[in-house]
Amino acid sequence: xxLGQDGDxxxxxxxxxxxxxxxxxLRSLQARYGKGALDVWKTLPDPNLRSRVKARRMQTLAxxxxxxxxxxxxxxxxxxxxxxADNAEAANGYILDLARKRGVKRxxxxxxxxxxxxxxxxxxxxxxxxxxxxDLGEFIVQIAGSSASHIIAPCIHMDRxxxxxxxxxxxxxxxxxxxxxxxxxxxxxxxxxxxxxxxGLTGCNIACAETGQISLVSNEGNIRMASTMPKLHVALMxxxxxxxxxxxxRELLQLxxxxxxxQKLSTYVSFVGGPRRKGDPDGPEEFHxxxxxxxxxxxxxxxxxxxxxxxIRCGACLNICPVYGRIGGHAYHSPYxxxxxxxxxxxxxxxxxxxDLCKGETLCGACRDVCPVENDLPRMLVALRCKLAYGDxxxxxxxxxxxxxxxxxxxxxxxxxxxxxxxxLTIARALQRPFVGRNGMIGPLPxxxxxxxxxxxxxxxxxxxxxxxxxxxxxxxxxxxxxxxETRHGR
Amino acid sequence: MDDKRTAFLDRVRMAVQDxxxxxxxxxxxxxxxxxSARLNAFAQRGPDEQxxxxxxxxxxxxxxxxxxxxxxxxxxxxxxxxxxxxxxxTEFTAEPALILHDHPLLRALPLHAQAAINHTPxxxxxxxxxxxxxxxxxxxxGVTVADWAIAESATIVQMTRPGQPRSTSLVPSIHIxxxxxxxxxANLAEAYALVRREQNCDSWTLISGPSKxxxxxxxxxxxxxxxxxxxxxxxxEPVNDAHAGFAVAS
Amino acid sequence: MPAAxxxxxxxxxxxALYPEVGEAMVQVFDRLGVPLLYPEAQTCxxxxxxxxxxxxxxxxAARRFIDLFEDAEAIVCPSGSCxxxxxxxxxxxxxxxxxxxxxxxxxxxxTFEFSEYLVDVLGVVDLGAAFSGxxxxxxxxxxxxxxxxxxxxxxxxxxxxGLSLAEMNNSDACCGFGGTFSVNYPEISLALVxxxxxxxxxxxxxxxxxxxxxxxxxxxxxxxxxxxxLRVLHLAQVLAGEERA
Numbered sequence: 001x002x003l004g005q006d007g008d009x010x011x012x013x014x015x016x017x018x019x020x021x022x023x024x025x026l027r028s029l030q031a032r033y034g035k036g037a038l039d040v041w042k043t044l045p046d047p048n049l050r051s052r053v054k055a056r057r058m059q060t061l062a063x064x065x066x067x068x069x070x071x072x073x074x075x076x077x078x079x080x081x082x083x084x085a086d087n088a089e090a091a092n093g094y095i096l097d098l099a100r101k102r103g104v105k106r107x108x109x110x111x112x113x114x115x116x117x118x119x120x121x122x123x124x125x126x127x128x129x130x131x132x133x134x135d136l137g138e139f140i141v142q143i144a145g146s147s148a149s150h151i152i153a154p155c156i157h158m159d160r161x162x163x164x165x166x167x168x169x170x171x172x173x174x175x176x177x178x179x180x181x182x183x184x185x186x187x188x189x190x191x192x193x194x195x196x197x198x199x200g201l202t203g204c205n206i207a208c209a210e211t212g213q214i215s216l217v218s219n220e221g222n223i224r225m226a227s228t229m230p231k232l233h234v235a236l237m238x239x240x241x242x243x244x245x246x247x248x249x250r251e252l253l254q255l256x257x258x259x260x261x262x263q264k265l266s267t268y269v270s271f272v273g274g275p276r277r278k279g280d281p282d283g284p285e286e287f288h289x290x291x292x293x294x295x296x297x298x299x300x301x302x303x304x305x306x307x308x309x310x311x312i313r314c315g316a317c318l319n320i321c322p323v324y325g326r327i328g329g330h331a332y333h334s335p336y337x338x339x340x341x342x343x344x345x346x347x348x349x350x351x352x353x354x355x356d357l358c359k360g361e362t363l364c365g366a367c368r369d370v371c372p373v374e375n376d377l378p379r380m381l382v383a384l385r386c387k388l389a390y391g392d393x394x395x396x397x398x399x400x401x402x403x404x405x406x407x408x409x410x411x412x413x414x415x416x417x418x419x420x421x422x423x424x425l426t427i428a429r430a431l432q433r434p435f436v437g438r439n440g441m442i443g444p445l446p447x448x449x450x451x452x453x454x455x456x457x458x459x460x461x462x463x464x465x466x467x468x469x470x471x472x473x474x475x476x477x478x479x480x481x482x483x484x485x486e487t488r489h490g491r
Numbered sequence: 492m493d494d495k496r497t498a499f500l501d502r503v504r505m506a507v508q509d510x511x512x513x514x515x516x517x518x519x520x521x522x523x524x525x526x527s528a529r530l531n532a533f534a535q536r537g538p539d540e541q542x543x544x545x546x547x548x549x550x551x552x553x554x555x556x557x558x559x560x561x562x563x564x565x566x567x568x569x570x571x572x573x574x575x576x577x578x579x580x581t582e583f584t585a586e587p588a589l590i591l592h593d594h595p596l597l598r599a600l601p602l603h604a605q606a607a608i609n610h611t612p613x614x615x616x617x618x619x620x621x622x623x624x625x626x627x628x629x630x631x632x633g634v635t636v637a638d639w640a641i642a643e644s645a646t647i648v649q650m651t652r653p654g655q656p657r658s659t660s661l662v663p664s665i666h667i668x669x670x671x672x673x674x675x676x677a678n679l680a681e682a683y684a685l686v687r688r689e690q691n692c693d694s695w696t697l698i699s700g701p702s703k704x705x706x707x708x709x710x711x712x713x714x715x716x717x718x719x720x721x722x723x724x725x726x727x728e729p730v731n732d733a734h735a736g737f738a739v740a741s
Numbered sequence: 742m743p744a745a746x747x748x749x750x751x752x753x754x755x756x757a758l759y760p761e762v763g764e765a766m767v768q769v770f771d772r773l774g775v776p777l778l779y780p781e782a783q784t785c786x787x788x789x790x791x792x793x794x795x796x797x798x799x800x801x802a803a804r805r806f807i808d809l810f811e812d813a814e815a816i817v818c819p820s821g822s823c824x825x826x827x828x829x830x831x832x833x834x835x836x837x838x839x840x841x842x843x844x845x846x847x848x849x850x851x852t853f854e855f856s857e858y859l860v861d862v863l864g865v866v867d868l869g870a871a872f873s874g875x876x877x878x879x880x881x882x883x884x885x886x887x888x889x890x891x892x893x894x895x896x897x898x899x900x901x902x903g904l905s906l907a908e909m910n911n912s913d914a915c916c917g918f919g920g921t922f923s924v925n926y927p928e929i930s931l932a933l934v935x936x937x938x939x940x941x942x943x944x945x946x947x948x949x950x951x952x953x954x955x956x957x958x959x960x961x962x963x964x965x966x967x968x969x970x971l972r973v974l975h976l977a978q979v980l981a982g983e984e985r986a
Contacts, residue, residue: 010926010928013926013928013929014928017928017929017932025708025709028709029709059514059515059520060520061507062507062510062513062514063507063514063517063520064503064506064507065500065501065503065504065507066517067520068500068503069500070521072496078693082496083495084495084496084499084500086495086498086499090495134716135706136704136706136707136715137704137706140706140707153705153706153709154706155706155707156709159708160707160708160710163707179707179708179710179712180710180712182707183704183707183712183714183715184714187714187715187716190716191583191716194716195628195662209521210521213694219702219703219704219715220702220703220704220715220716220717221661221702221715221716221717221718222715222716224657224661224696224716224717225661225662225716225717228657228658228661229658229662239503244520244521245520245521245522245523245524246524246683246686246687247524247683250679250680250683253679254679264551264643264644264699265644265646265679265697265699266699267555267698267699267700267701267702267703267717268696268697268698268699268702268717269696269697270694270695270696270697271692271694271695271696272694273693273694274693274694277653277693278619279618279619279653280651280653280656281616281620281621281623281624281627281656281658282623282624282627282656282657282658283651283656283657283694291499293499293502293503297502297503297506298506300503300506300507301505301506301507303509322914322915322917322933322936323929323933326929326932326933326936327929359793359921359922359925359926360922360925360926360929361919361922362882362915362917362918362919362920362922362930362933363792363882363919363920363922364882364886364915364919365882365883365886365887366882366886366915368886369886382791382792382794383794384794385792385793385794386794386795386796387794388794389793389794389795389796390794390795390797404793404795404921405795408789408790408793408795408798409798411789411790411798412790412795412797412798412801412802414784415753415784415785415787415802415805416784416801416802416805418781418782418783418784421784425757428757439965441962441965443966451923451924451925451927452923452924452927452962454927455927455928455930455931455963455966456931456934456959456962456963456965456966457961457962457963457965457966458962459758459759459958459961459962460758461757461758462757462758462759462760462761464760465756465757465760466751466755466756466760466763466764467756467779467781468760469760469763469764470763470767470779470781471781
């Protein structure tokens with residue numbers, strides 16, 4: 001499944017729901033981590049931490065041009081190089097050019113969703129360069145020819161038997177389904193790659209403008225390896241992933257590791273900003289920071305959506321979303337899945353194209369509750385739906401569903417006129433009679449309403465509406481007739 | 492190149508021009524953090540409080556499979572390192588071998604007095620020594636000095652310096668970090684204050700235990716790409732300032 | 742001190758599909774001696790249009806609502822999602838229309854959900870109600886998360902004679918309704934409601950109680966298709982007694 005291509009949300013969701021391994025994994029994950037994160041926020045020593053941090057994020061975004069300038073000056077002062085990439089093509093072009101110039105044959109990668117977003121792997125591979133994912137989960141999906149289905153746990157949709165068969169096939173080891181044995185096999189196989197690679201390509205969790213460094217978070221140590229052993233280190237950074245000060249970085253870091261996996265800190269957090277000092281036996285000879293826009297400045301420019309750039313990619317929203325928890329990450333057809341993916345993917349890659357992502361949630365609000373930076377994702381989903389309803393020239397959105405728009409126009413007329421409304425109820429009541437079953441419910445119906453009745457019975461209209469019963473009550477009790485009120489407009 | 496940068500940043504500036512009136516001043520955004528309270532807390536910490544922090548460190552460490560060893564003296568620390576060397580299995584190398592940071596504290600350890608590891612090759616990561624990379628790859632155990640540790644999360648702070656490279660705590664199968672008790676901080680905020688005071692640090696890393704992953708069916712496995720096992724040797728009695736090295740506890 | 746007059750905002754679904762819930766609410770207020778008004782011209786608060794992104798239609802419905810209700814002393818509704826619509830989203834709809842926004846805020850300030858009104862405004866938790874059975878309570882999303890109302894329904898239920906409360910696992914997990922979501926993405930919606938029903942069944946209760954008829958309609962509809970016998974009731978019906986159930 002290629003990333004970024006049109007995909008059928010419903011079909012992929014169905015597949016996810018039919019995958020027992022995925023279902024079991026997501027259930028355990030959500031039971032522990034989603035709720036766990038909520039508990040962490042409830043017991044924070046500073047109950048205002050998240051709103052304070054959110055406010056700082058928004059202030060940083062409000063100064064983003066100067067923040068990025070400060071960051072790049074700091075990196076350059078350390079001997080690093082900074083490239084500002086307008087879009088995926090520019091970023092890929094820079095990296096490919098560098099790889100060519102330095103004769104790169106093998107690239108080891110630390111987990112980077114941005115790298116998946118821009119599609120850099122394919123660009124390098126087309127050049128005959130070997131690209132190796134080193135995060136265990138990413139490595140597994142890479143050699144399986146699949147893609148990540150969760151931000152933090154990429155191969156959650158696969159079970160140990162599948163992975164065992166995969167390793168037996170691709171790594172040539174005897175079949176085992178023991179996770180430590182399989183992990184050990186990957187450790188050995190990837191160590192060789194990490195120690196002989198020409199280039200390490202990582203993302204960037206949180207950059208720090210004040211100190212001119214980026215920070216990288218991992219539990220496995222692969223990111224440290226990929227940014228220490230090869231001669232070249234290229235770090236891809238979404239332009240919004242930068243803290244103004246080291247203190248901001250600290251607070252974001254702690255929210256990130258708690259939100260992601262309930263950890264006080266991940267096993268490793270490394271801070272780098274430039275190449276090795278002369279004479280150092282390790283560390284890259286060149287450090288390149290590629291700062292990527294690729295649609296982010298457009299989001300930044302829209303006050304309705306600007307706050308989505310405060311996201312620190314912790315994955316807590318995935319761990320609590322009931323929809324994601326059933327359909328899994330592949331249904332989103334994007335490196336960004338779950339609630340954050342549902343908002344950011346349409347904004348980056350097309351609102352019409354990803355209309356299902358805008359509409360395919362219940363707006364329950366659990367994601368808003370659990371977000372460490374208090375992002376109001378349901379609000380933004382509704383804003384996206386509004387663009388789909390009427391179109392939006394600014395964002396290049398065409399009205400998405402004419403039938404639904406017509407339906408709501410008619411609905412609007414009906415609810416705007418109480419007599420018409422009452423008449424519609426009467427008509428509906430008459431029309432439904434043949435369909436009401438012996439149990440008093442309406443069973444499976446063909447056609448438009450089939451969405452509901454395919455799996456559920458439908459409550460029929462009551463023989464007398466509340467309004468009618470109220471009127472009857474008033475008529476039977478004239479003393480209370482004054483309690484009945486007409487509107488000023490007599491509608 | 493410069494034009495690209497200018498165009499990029501201009502686009503970003505245009506995107507936020509609506510907030511020009513309402514946002515805080517640039518100087519306020521970048522206002523330095525007042526570390527005085529945290530630095531005082533660290534400097535004035537008495538032995539009783541230090542013991543409490545040590546207890547916390549040990550408890551938190553056990554949750555992360557970080558093995559702690561409390562050694563009152565340098566002698567005992569050296570003994571401890573020898574024991575770890577003898578009892579650890581090799582993984583990527585045929586024989587055990589040590590690679591050690593060229594740090595005054597490690598130099599002060601009487602490792603030569605540990606007869607049991609007399610034949611275990613050891614190499615120091617001297618500055619500009621071209622052998623270091625190969626010796627690191629050939630080592631089964633890397634030994635470093637923690638600049639500071641953080642009790643709350645059982646974390647060590649490891650600064651990269653000439654003669655104290657990154658790979659020592661990363662590439663060998665086992666990592667031993669030596670810590671002076673006086674360098675134990677309470678929490679991340681306190682540690683950051685110390686890092687800020689340090690100023691010119693090139694690269695640095697926070698390390699909280701051995702490497703791990705739970706990517707396969709959420710089963711926790713220790714030993715992903717970094718060290719499979721990590722030991723923290725805490726020297727609990729005060730040592731000579733010269734041995735403490737760059738970061739002096741004051 | 743005489744109780745404020747409550748103006749009933751019954752919700753379109755209650756009006757058309759579950760009038761007994763409205764009647765139960767009236768009965769409870771009658772018992773408390775609260776004078777009632779009911780603007781007969783009320784139709785819908787506009788939530789279905791709002792959540793689907795059809796904000797022009799939602800705005801028209803909001804205007805109409807504000808016209809109809811703004812002279813009320815207190816507006817009480819048996820639906821958390823409708824109250825959330827009025828309190829949270831009406832002011833947003835009129836963000837760029839200062840006069841309407843002010844009117845919306847005024848109306849929002851005096852719009853209450855039923856259990857919230859009883860407990861927080863009238864200060865009543867014991868209505869002298871009686872209902873036998875074991876009840877499990879479903880926390881509707883907007884009621885629990887947008888309005889923060891979780892304890893009030895439980896307090897009321899605890900004082901019902903003959904009723905015991907059994908909490909289900911994940912009582913605040915979404916039931917999968919989500920308005921047009923349930924019709925546009927029925928398979929996903931079904932997966933969620935099945936989870937909810939499994940949790941209800943595992944609680945050991947014989948009644949599931951909620952404060953939002955949209956959720957209850959969804960749960961009851963699926964239970965019916967699954968052939969499950971549990972009673973699905975609105976809090977008002979439990980408080981009013983068996984004859985309203």
